[in-house]
Amino acid sequence: xxxxxxxxxxxxxxxxxxxxxxxxxxxxxxxxxxxxxxxxxxxxxxxxxxxxxxxxxxxxxxxxxxxxxxxxxxxxxxxxxxxxxxxxxxxxxxxxxxxxxxxxxxxxxxxxxxxxxxxxxxxxxxxxxxxxxxxxxxxxxxxxxxxxxxxxxxxxxxxxxxxxxxxxxxxxxxxxxxxxxxxxxxxxxxxxxxxxxxxxxxxxxxxxxxxxxxxxxxx
Amino acid sequence: xxxxxxxxxxxxxxxxxxxxxxxxxxxxxxxxxxxxxxxxxxxxxxxxxxxxxxxxxxxxxxxxxxxxxxxxxxxxxxxxxxxxxxxxxxxxxxxxxxxxxxxxxxxxxxxxxxxxxxxxxxxxxxxxxxxxxxxxxxxxxxxxxxxxxxxxxxxxxxxxxxxxxxxxxxxxxxxxxxxxxxxxxxxxxxxxxxxxxxxxxxxxxxxxxxxxxxxxxxxxxxxxxxxxxxxxxxxxxxxxxxxxxxxxxxxxxxxxxxxxxxxxxxxxxxxxxxxxxxxxxxxxxxxxxxxxxxxxxxxxxxxxxxxxxxxxxxxxxxxxxxxxxxxxxxxxxxxxxxxxxxxxxxxxxxxxxxxxxxxxxxxxxxxxxxxxxxxxxxxxxxxxxxxxxxxxxxxxxxxxxxxxxxxxxxxxxxxxxxxxxxxxxxxxxxxxxxxxxxxxxxxxxxxxxxxxxxxxxxxxxxxxxxxxxxxxxxxxxxxxxxxxxxxxxxxxxxxxxxxxxxxxxxxxxxxxxxxxxxxxxxxxxxxxxxxxxxxxxxxxxxxxxxxxxxxxxxxxxxxxxxxxxxxxxxxxxxxxxxxxxxxxxxxxxxxxxxxxxxxxxxxxxxxxxxxxxxxxxxxxxxxxxxxxxxxxxxxxxxxxxxxxxxxxxxxxxxxxxxxxxxxxxxxxxxxxxxxxxxxxxxxxxxxxxxxxxxxxxxxxxxxxxxxxxxxxxxxxxxxxxxxxxxxxxxxxxxxxxxxxxxxxxxxxxxxxxxxxxxxxxxxx
Numbered sequence: 001x002x003x004x005x006x007x008x009x010x011x012x013x014x015x016x017x018x019x020x021x022x023x024x025x026x027x028x029x030x031x032x033x034x035x036x037x038x039x040x041x042x043x044x045x046x047x048x049x050x051x052x053x054x055x056x057x058x059x060x061x062x063x064x065x066x067x068x069x070x071x072x073x074x075x076x077x078x079x080x081x082x083x084x085x086x087x088x089x090x091x092x093x094x095x096x097x098x099x100x101x102x103x104x105x106x107x108x109x110x111x112x113x114x115x116x117x118x119x120x121x122x123x124x125x126x127x128x129x130x131x132x133x134x135x136x137x138x139x140x141x142x143x144x145x146x147x148x149x150x151x152x153x154x155x156x157x158x159x160x161x162x163x164x165x166x167x168x169x170x171x172x173x174x175x176x177x178x179x180x181x182x183x184x185x186x187x188x189x190x191x192x193x194x195x196x197x198x199x200x201x202x203x204x205x206x207x208x209x210x211x212x213x214x215x216x217x218x219x
Numbered sequence: 220x221x222x223x224x225x226x227x228x229x230x231x232x233x234x235x236x237x238x239x240x241x242x243x244x245x246x247x248x249x250x251x252x253x254x255x256x257x258x259x260x261x262x263x264x265x266x267x268x269x270x271x272x273x274x275x276x277x278x279x280x281x282x283x284x285x286x287x288x289x290x291x292x293x294x295x296x297x298x299x300x301x302x303x304x305x306x307x308x309x310x311x312x313x314x315x316x317x318x319x320x321x322x323x324x325x326x327x328x329x330x331x332x333x334x335x336x337x338x339x340x341x342x343x344x345x346x347x348x349x350x351x352x353x354x355x356x357x358x359x360x361x362x363x364x365x366x367x368x369x370x371x372x373x374x375x376x377x378x379x380x381x382x383x384x385x386x387x388x389x390x391x392x393x394x395x396x397x398x399x400x401x402x403x404x405x406x407x408x409x410x411x412x413x414x415x416x417x418x419x420x421x422x423x424x425x426x427x428x429x430x431x432x433x434x435x436x437x438x439x440x441x442x443x444x445x446x447x448x449x450x451x452x453x454x455x456x457x458x459x460x461x462x463x464x465x466x467x468x469x470x471x472x473x474x475x476x477x478x479x480x481x482x483x484x485x486x487x488x489x490x491x492x493x494x495x496x497x498x499x500x501x502x503x504x505x506x507x508x509x510x511x512x513x514x515x516x517x518x519x520x521x522x523x524x525x526x527x528x529x530x531x532x533x534x535x536x537x538x539x540x541x542x543x544x545x546x547x548x549x550x551x552x553x554x555x556x557x558x559x560x561x562x563x564x565x566x567x568x569x570x571x572x573x574x575x576x577x578x579x580x581x582x583x584x585x586x587x588x589x590x591x592x593x594x595x596x597x598x599x600x601x602x603x604x605x606x607x608x609x610x611x612x613x614x615x616x617x618x619x620x621x622x623x624x625x626x627x628x629x630x631x632x633x634x635x636x637x638x639x640x641x642x643x644x645x646x647x648x649x650x651x652x653x654x655x656x657x658x659x660x661x662x663x664x665x666x667x668x669x670x671x672x673x674x675x676x677x678x679x680x681x682x683x684x685x686x687x688x689x690x691x692x693x694x695x696x697x698x699x700x701x702x703x704x705x706x707x708x709x710x711x712x713x714x715x716x717x718x719x720x721x722x723x724x725x726x727x728x729x730x731x732x733x734x735x736x737x738x739x740x741x742x743x744x745x746x747x748x749x750x751x752x753x754x755x756x757x758x759x760x761x762x763x764x765x766x767x768x769x770x771x772x773x774x775x776x777x778x779x780x781x782x783x784x785x786x787x788x789x790x791x792x793x794x795x796x797x798x799x800x801x802x803x804x805x806x807x808x809x810x811x812x813x814x815x816x817x818x819x820x821x822x823x824x825x826x827x828x829x830x831x832x833x834x835x836x837x838x839x840x841x842x843x844x845x846x847x848x849x850x851x852x853x854x855x856x857x858x859x860x861x862x863x864x865x866x867x868x869x870x871x872x873x874x875x876x877x878x879x880x881x882x883x884x885x886x887x888x889x890x891x892x893x894x895x896x897x898x899x900x901x902x903x904x905x906x907x908x909x910x911x912x913x914x915x916x917x918x919x920x921x922x923x924x925x926x927x928x929x930x931x932x933x934x935x936x937x938x939x940x941x942x943x944x945x946x947x948x949x950x951x952x953x954x955x956x957x958x959x960x961x962x963x964x965x966x967x968x969x970x971x972x973x974x975x976x977x978x979x980x981x982x983x
Binding site: 010011013014015016017019020021023024025030031041042043044048050051052054071076079080081082083084085180187188196197198 | 274275278286296410415
């Protein structure tokens with residue numbers, strides 16, 4: 001499955017964080033690049049209308065950070081992108097993500113092997129690789145095999161895009177997966193979320209969650 | 220609000236340090252050194268040998284949400300830079316300016332020399348004859364204490380006319396509104412933009428700065444992009460066409476120094492068209508009628524003539540801002556770097572006030588200290604007896620530096636070096652500030668002044684032209700991954716800067732140096748064993764946590780009490796607990812009683828810059844371009860980072876931006892060196908011919924020197940060759956604040972004699 005980088009060149013500000021993050025991550029010397037920001041403009045093509053774009057272009061030295069995605073991280077450029085204008089994923093996912101949006105470009109660098117699927121969306125800078133206390137993480141790893149070992153310590157992100165678990169969540173809490181409040185709060189733990197007043201309004205309580213966890217963990 | 224600190228950072232839930240394969244990851248925050256105005260959440264990766272391998276943004280930190288700029292990303296290379304100062308050094312006074320005369324010494328010997336000299340001068344001439352100079356955007360809050368505990372009232376931004384960066388905005392806002400405020404980008408909430416009750420600004424004015432590069436104190440510039448993605452529309456006021464300007468609904472290319480005229484004309488439109496917030500003005504503002512009268516004849520047509528901005532744009536901007544349910548202004552250096560900074564700041568403050576864009580979600584929200592902690596400066600100033608405080612340079616000249624801003628006045632100090640009245644300045648402590656290369660006005664004067672002192676000691680991460688020229692003792696400063704500290708600039712978060720690697724060489728942090736020197740001067744004022752002891756003592760007062768506990772708890776703590784709107788209605792802004800604002804009238808002062816009592820104009824005003832096409836037509840005939848400087852670049856902080864190859868490669872030489880039509884007129888070729896000159900001095904930079912800058916205006920880089928060049932005199936790293944402050948006068952506003960760094964006149968012509976003396980010298 002081919003993977004790539006989707007870049008929004010309306011929001012790319014040309015800050016070059018991708019250039020440096022990539023170079024340090026991959027040991028690329030000064031003067032060479034794994035990804036390089038190109039500037040187009042500025043020029044005034046009509047009174048008061050200006051062309052100015054920045055477009056990060058991956059090079060032959062880009063391997064889509066295989067060493068990072070293998071362990072569940074984003075490529076270094078995507079992780080550190082200040083404008084959060086880059087997204088990594090399979091080409092199919094990225095094409096779907098492009099949807100009706102304009103001013104986007106999809107790069108598909110050639111790498112040695114496929115990488116694990118990690119998704120991060122535009123406009124949702126907080127949804128990222130989560131790192132918990134090692135003790136908690138280990139516990140969750142042990143339970144791998146039956147989905148995720150969901151508990152109040154799990155995050156909302158754990159049920160988003162999680163196949164059967166997502167479907168089950170949808171069954172318990174119809175419509176909520178699409179709720180922007182949940183989508184954007186992917187890093188929140190359920191245990192924290194239930195304390196918010198809006199959680200109860202959305203039908204999320206310790207009881208309803210507990211019922212959902214039981215069913216999900218039995219999958 | 221229900222959102223408390225346990226959302227992301229409940230103690231123990233998120234670790235402060237963990238192992239990933241062979242690498243150790245340390246969670247913390249970045250600050251300085253080298254300089255920065257922000258404190259992003261970072262993850263530092265170190266290997267078994269203790270080397271810093273990489274730095275990444277901390278995705279679980281609400282402040283920067285995993286993102287990071289190039290200066291932190293390059294830290295592994297910055298730390299290992301071969302030009303770093305690694306050991307304390309001394310040099311005999313007669314060898315000042317000679318790079319080959321330094322002799323490595325121990326910390327003890329260095330401290331002994333500093334202690335002996337400062338105490339001798341104090342005993343013979345009084346502590347006030349020693350000045351303490353400090354740089355901007357640095358983790359050196361302890362220098363307050365060092366200075367005052369030593370007994371000198373003279374802590375200062377030495378050489379910086381009008382203290383023209385943020386201080387003018389700060390002081391005037393404090394006077395007019397009774398607090399400081401910032402654009403509400405949800406930074407108070409750990410869950411940020413999703414916080415209940417939060418809404419992004421509908422319209423954001425980006426005024427006289429490029430936040431994406433400048434990242435002002437506690438304001439992460441790319442929050443503007445976050446807001447744009449969530450619906451914020453922006454208006455940009457800037458002579459340059461930068462990224463934000465091209466994404467703006469309205470871009471006003473203003474003649475530098477004339478921002479107040481735009482603000483007054485916008486006020487005119489908003490009042491004349493009855494677009495202001497009647498309810499808010501009636502209840503919470505003072506002096507609306509006088510303001511209305513003041514702006515009655517300041518029409519957009521008049522402003523257009525002054526500012527070179529089309530009239531219809533000013534009208535459209537006024538209507539757009541006034542009709543927004545939530546409006547906010549991200550203002551910048553352009554407000555400060557005019558002689559009439561108070562008039563400008565007052566006008567923009569009034570614009571914010573009469574549109575009711577205060578203390579509500581997505582508007583301008585007040586800033587206080589988290590857990591009541593950040594009171595270092597003023598507390599420490601109380602250590603001086605009143606008669607000692609009165610010896611502060613500028614005490615009788617500028618009343619506003621008596622309260623709130625405990626700093627000596629640079630313009631008065633400049634004169635005092637000549638007059639030696641009321642006393643002679645004899646020694647200086649120079650803490651991570653590079654005056655002659657960076658912000659010093661007429662930097663040759665500071666060079667001569669420092670050279671004439673009896674004793675000069677300083678510290679920095681790299682040898683600077685300033686220290687090379689004048690220092691007798693130099694101490695090496697650690698960088699932020701090498702030290703423990705705290706970042707408490709904003710009101711909502713206490714953030715630990717956690718040591719991830721051992722310092723290179725014998726480097727020690729600014730904080731540590733101040734603590735150790737302080738013990739030498741005045742042990743009672745420094746009862747802490749070491750930096751961690753002091754940090755814990757400080758933290759305990761507000762949070763009940765020690766520094767190690769904070770680190771273990773994920774290095775960050777949000778103050779739930781700060782996530783509050785409408786404080787003015789709830790009586791949370793005034794010490795007496797009454798509703799209203801903490802000003803003499805209890806309201807936001809459109810007409811300032813405070814300014815009036817000090818003899819300043821009580822209303823917003825515009826005055827032509829002291830040298831401009833209008834105020835000095837004869838000068839303009841000879842110097843036909845408006846000159847501005849001070850714009851920030853993401854890859855370098857002021858005069859720093861010039862020695863870091865990866866960052867320097869992004870911006871190898873100082874650039875003068877000039878419009879193609881002007882370039883043609885004055886024979887300037889893109890990429891070639893040019894002279895920028897006025898009646899006071901000149902500097903050489905590389906021309907970049909671009910429509911990015913408006914016609915009739917040139918924009919020069921500041922802070923340039925060349926670490927690769929000859930370090931000894933007379934070259935001093937070629938510090939005099941490209942320094943645009945050669946052209947700036949000491950000429951601050953009547954309040955003592957603001958200076959015309961950004962609005963001078965100049966001419967530009969090709970540097971026919973070539974540039975080998977700059978470009979060809981030394982290896983980079």
